[in-house]
Amino acid sequence: MPTKNTKKPKQKVDNTVFVGSKPVMTYVLAVVTQINNGPYNQVTIKARGRAISRAVDTAEIVRNKFVKNLIISEIKIGTESVKNEKGLDSNVSTIEICLLKKN
């Protein structure tokens, strides 16, 4: 059962794209837009739980299909503690993929 209260708001905090349960091309578009139009030459893709595989898909599609001069500067994994619908703590894995634009 997916937890309803932990849904990530779609926030535009500088150069970070949070990947959730929408189709992967939504996030690909967000990353490409950030890289091409944003003030930074680096974008961080973050996800947790089952969205982790979609975050990897996003990074790979952006690199292979849309922005060729990107390198993966860093990949971090971790664990976050979240409250589930019963109010109990449960651990969820996280990933952060940093994409850096080569000049």
Added chain:
Amino acid sequence: MPTKNTKKPKQKVDNTVFVGSKPVMTYVLAVVTQINNGPYNQVTIKARGRAISRAVDTAEIVRNKFVKNLIISEIKIGTESVKNEKGLDSNVSTIEICLLKKN
């Protein structure tokens, strides 16, 4: 049994755990067994597609609950081309997480 403490051994086929669709504790057990009983001080966890998030779960559970002196030495992501059931090529994302035992 010779120990290679001075040099990091390159990954071999036999210290790799492939994560698929079984419960995550299956893979956690496989990794812990490899690290504690295998000849290598390094284990690589590989997965592709939707199993990627389970691979991250595996690495995090091993590190946080079972083998405390592990570091993540490398995380790689990539894309593989596979034939689907219709015989068409389709791309799938992959992940490799290298866990290294500190002495």
